[in-house]
Amino acid sequence: MINIKEKIEEFIKVALTELSLKGEIVLEHPGLLEHGDFSSNIAMALAKERKTSPFKLAEEIVSKIKKDDYIKKIEVVPPGFINFYLSNKFFAESLNSILKEAKDFGRSKELVGQKIMIEYTDPNPFKEFHIGHLMSNSIGESISRLIEWGGAEVKRACYQGDVGMHVAKAIFGLLKLGLPSESATLREKVSALGKAYVLGAEEFERNHAEIDAINKKIYEKSDREINELYVKGRAWSLEYFEEIYKKLDTKFNFYFFESESGGIGGEIVRKNIGKIFEESDGAIIFRGENYGLHTRVFINSFGLPTYEAKELGLAKIKYDKYSYDTSIVITGNEVNDYFKVLLQALTLVFPELAKKTRHISHGMLRLPTGKMSSRKGEVVPAEDLFAVLEEAVNKKMGPERFASAEEKKEIAEIVSIGAMKFSILKQSPGRDIIFDIQKAISLEGDSGPYLQYTATRANSVLEKARAAGILPKINEAKSGELERCLYRFPEIIKTARENLSPQYVADYLLDLAQAFNNYYNQVMIIDDSNESPYKVALAAAVAQVITNGLNILGIKVPKKM
RNA sequence: GCUCUUGUAGUUAAAUGGAUAUAACAGCUCCGUCCUAAGGAGUAGUUGCAGGUUCGAUUCCUGCCGAGAGCACCA
Numbered sequence: 001m002i003n004i005k006e007k008i009e010e011f012i013k014v015a016l017t018e019l020s021l022k023g024e025i026v027l028e029h030p031g032l033l034e035h036g037d038f039s040s041n042i043a044m045a046l047a048k049e050r051k052t053s054p055f056k057l058a059e060e061i062v063s064k065i066k067k068d069d070y071i072k073k074i075e076v077v078p079p080g081f082i083n084f085y086l087s088n089k090f091f092a093e094s095l096n097s098i099l100k101e102a103k104d105f106g107r108s109k110e111l112v113g114q115k116i117m118i119e120y121t122d123p124n125p126f127k128e129f130h131i132g133h134l135m136s137n138s139i140g141e142s143i144s145r146l147i148e149w150g151g152a153e154v155k156r157a158c159y160q161g162d163v164g165m166h167v168a169k170a171i172f173g174l175l176k177l178g179l180p181s182e183s184a185t186l187r188e189k190v191s192a193l194g195k196a197y198v199l200g201a202e203e204f205e206r207n208h209a210e211i212d213a214i215n216k217k218i219y220e221k222s223d224r225e226i227n228e229l230y231v232k233g234r235a236w237s238l239e240y241f242e243e244i245y246k247k248l249d250t251k252f253n254f255y256f257f258e259s260e261s262g263g264i265g266g267e268i269v270r271k272n273i274g275k276i277f278e279e280s281d282g283a284i285i286f287r288g289e290n291y292g293l294h295t296r297v298f299i300n301s302f303g304l305p306t307y308e309a310k311e312l313g314l315a316k317i318k319y320d321k322y323s324y325d326t327s328i329v330i331t332g333n334e335v336n337d338y339f340k341v342l343l344q345a346l347t348l349v350f351p352e353l354a355k356k357t358r359h360i361s362h363g364m365l366r367l368p369t370g371k372m373s374s375r376k377g378e379v380v381p382a383e384d385l386f387a388v389l390e391e392a393v394n395k396k397m398g399p400e401r402f403a404s405a406e407e408k409k410e411i412a413e414i415v416s417i418g419a420m421k422f423s424i425l426k427q428s429p430g431r432d433i434i435f436d437i438q439k440a441i442s443l444e445g446d447s448g449p450y451l452q453y454t455a456t457r458a459n460s461v462l463e464k465a466r467a468a469g470i471l472p473k474i475n476e477a478k479s480g481e482l483e484r485c486l487y488r489f490p491e492i493i494k495t496a497r498e499n500l501s502p503q504y505v506a507d508y509l510l511d512l513a514q515a516f517n518n519y520y521n522q523v524m525i526i527d528d529s530n531e532s533p534y535k536v537a538l539a540a541a542v543a544q545v546i547t548n549g550l551n552i553l554g555i556k557v558p559k560k561m
Numbered sequence: 562g563c564u565c566u567u568g569u570a571g572u573u574a575a576a577u578g579g580a581u582a583u584a585a586c587a588g589c590u591c592c593g594u595c596c597u598a599a600g601g602a603g604u605a606g607u608u609g610c611a612g613g614u615u616c617g618a619u620u621c622c623u624g625c626c627g628a629g630a631g632c633a634c635c636a
Contacts, residue, residue: 028577041579044616054616079616081580124636165635204635258636283634294564300634307636336565337631363566364630396599415599426585427574430566432629434573443599445585446574453599461596468596495577507575510584514601521592521601539596561599 001097001105004070005491008038008084015064021046029488036075036083037484043080054080072479086484092477094487098541099472106493106548111152117322118144118154120330121250124161125237126170128194129244130379131435132332132365132372138424139362140330141250141554142502149552150497155253155322159314160241162234163259164307168215169200174229175214187383190240193233194381197374216302219262244382247417249554254321258310265313266305268349269298276348288341296341311342315353326356328500333361333430360500363432365424380437388437389416396443401560411558415449418555422448425553426506446510448555451546454513455557457520458543465526465536472537481515482538489545493552502553509549516542 009025016022023046030039043058050057058076065074070090075083098105120140123129140156148154161167173196180192204211217223218230245252269277269284277284282301286308288294298309305313318327331339339359347354366372372379393412402408423441424433443449465471477483488508496504516539525535547557 026577026579028579030580031576031583032580035580039580041617044579048616077580079580122636161636169635281633285633292564294632297634302634304634306634310636333566334630335636338636340565366629393599398597401597431574432567436573442573442586445599447585447599449599450585453597457597457600464596499577503575507584514584517600518602520596521598524596526596560597 001094001101001487001490002070002090004086004090004094004487005038007068007070008040011065011068012040012042012061012082015061016042016046018064019060021050030081030083033481033484035077035081037086038084040082040084041080043076043082047080058082086479088477088479091479091483091487092474095474095477095483095537095541098486098489098544099474099537102544103548103551105544106490106552107149107151108490108494109151110494111147111150114152114326115322115324116147116152116154116326116328117157117254117318117324118147118328118330119157119159119256119318120144121245122159122161122331123241124164124166125234125241126167126193127197127237127374128190128379128381129241129383130372130374130381131385132379134248134382134385134420135362135365135424135433136330136332137245137248137250138421138554139429139502141248142421142425142505142552143328143330143360143500145552145554146493146497146500146502146505149493155324156251157254157256157318158245158252159256159258159261160238161258163218163257163262165204165211165215166197167230168211168218169204170197170233171200171214171218171226171229172203172211173197173199174233175225179229179232186236186240186243189236191381193237194374212302216304219304247386247413248421249417249556254318256314256317261310261313261317262305263313264316265309265311266299268312268316269305269309272349276345286341286345288344291344293341293344294337296338298345308338308342308345312346312349315346315350315357319353324356326358327353328358328360330360330362332364334364336361360429362429365433365435367435380435385420385437385441386416389419389441392416392441392443393419393449397561411561414556414558415443415452415561418448418452418550419443420448421553421555422451422506425502426510428503429501448550448553449561451509451513451550452555452557453561454516455543455546455550456559456561458516458539458546459557460560461520461525461539462536462543465532465539468526470526470532470536472540473533474537475534477534480519482512482519482542485512485515486541486545489549496552505549505552509546509553512542512549513546 009027012025027038027040044054047054047057055078058080062074070087072085072087121133121137123133144154144156177196180189217226221227277286283297284299285295285297296308297306299305390412393416419441492504492508525539
């Protein structure tokens with residue numbers, strides 16, 4: 001598809017040069033369609049230095065812009081906006097491109113050749129996979145897809161904390177409660193691990209000694225009983241996570257574990273004692289104060305690596321596995337301050353890796369009662385949310401459209417996962433989400449199912465059209481709301497990618513769906529008129545763009561619903 | 562106490578420094594012989610407070626007030 005935005009920018013640039021003016025050209029879509037398809041504020045920005053009124057300068061600029069087939073009209077509006085209206089010829093071409101590029105419409109080549117590793121989700125074995133991990137996963141997966149759509153090679157990584165104090169706490173609990181029987185379901189086993197963890201966390205509040213000792217034994221693999229509990233529990237957790245990833249439609253290329261990063265990280269720290277790190281109270285620390293940060297412990301006084309040291313090791317392991325150009329790490333914002341310290345230490349140890357590393361944080365999923373705490377057992381397991389959602393979706397599905405119970409079940413899963421992901425991705429990723437399991441996930445209005453429904457509905461019309469022998473055809477386009485919305489999709493993807501913010505895509509899709517549903521209610525798409533092939537083409541373009549957009553959000557479109 | 566983040570309709574959220582601050586939910590009024598009503602149309606309602614920068618501020622700066630997170634051996 002032709003890049004109309006660049007084209008108009010070029011026109012303005014040429015006009016400015018002719019007037020011997022210079023300035024950064026900002027071209028945006030006005031908030032209201034009545035204000036045109038593109039708008040520039042350039043005259044307002046440059047009027048002062050020209051010592052003329054913005055309105056007059058705008059008129060001068062416009063007079064220097066040549067006529068073009070793709071532009072229907074250019075108008076100047078007080079105080080000095082220049083508004084561009086695109087022509088029907090442009091809309092016809094853009095619709096044709098959408099149908100032709102089909103499932104690839106929106107892909108670009110800007111990042112071709114780049115290798116990018118993205119780490120997200122990061123659940124810890126022995127602890128619940130809770131709705132906070134769903135947030136990290138939904139955002140991480142969507143950012144991965146955005147970058148892939150930009151043409152880069154993306155490798156997905158998941159870093160799982162299989163050693164550390166939390167594991168020691170869970171093992172403590174298991175020693176007291178015993179292991180669930182082998183015949184228990186995976187879910188029961190995992191939930192027993194969660195309970196064991198809570199018990200251990202309570203003990204830790206009262207008394208550290210026993211759990212500290214267990215922690216050490218886990219690292220050293222020195223105790224047979226502990227080792228056995230550890231190996232089993234770890235395997236169950238990982239198997240369970242795998243089921244969830246499948247449900248979420250995430251496939252990781254690499255799994256990293258704290259049990260591997262800890263050793264390497266510890267070595268790195270020890271090698272640099274006196275240079276970068278120093279001993280203090282039996283621990284090895286990094287003095288962040290020298291860099292306007294705060295001090296963090298990298299190796300504790302038992303000689304074990306902490307999160308910080310592990311993270312240094314991880315950076316090296318990652319690069320050894322995959323020589324990335326950029327490494328993106330996505331975590332919750334509660335670790336922001338640690339990460340700054342860590343990146344500073346990494347800059348001193350491996351400057352070239354630090355330069356390639358980028359930390360992005362998202363807000364936290366909070367319960368109406370406050371922060372979730374797996375330590376106190378106050379978490380909503382992902383599983384519970386899935387169950388509540390699937391029930392709600394099932395209640396809403398009429399039986400008549402579905403061929404079989406299996407089909408219905410499959411679609412219920414697609415819709416409920418769609419609802420969950422969209423509720424997270426529709427808002428700006430940096431902010432906290434206050435999560436009310438009953439209320440927050442809606443199947444109506446601004447929601448995943450609303451978009452899925454719109455695409456499904458359009459597809460259903462297309463099927464009927466095909467049966468009636470009406471094929472999409474674009475001889476002449478109109479300039480309705482849909483036409484004026486559809487061609488913007490590639491721009492939206494670019495903005496979303498540059499800001500690493502899938503919410504731009506979500507927002508756009510809602511606008512498009514709303515415009516289509518409005519259209520659908522006013523216009524009969526399939527009729528006897530010679531307009532029908534065009535209307536069918538329009539519906540096909542809408543279905544395609546919504547499907548592609550949802551794909552970027554990691555959401556599938558069901559066959560029917 | 563220090564550092565970071567944050568404050569928009571009753572609620573949950575949108576808005577690269579632009580035009581009349583945008584949606585959804587919850588209200589209220591409507592739309593069913595018609596391609597999927599998980600839909601559509603209409604209605605009412607919002608930028609914490611005080612300054613500053615700017616032709617123009619929800620957006621940038623300062624102060625105040627409120628909320629959250631982090632601040633040495635958890636991740």
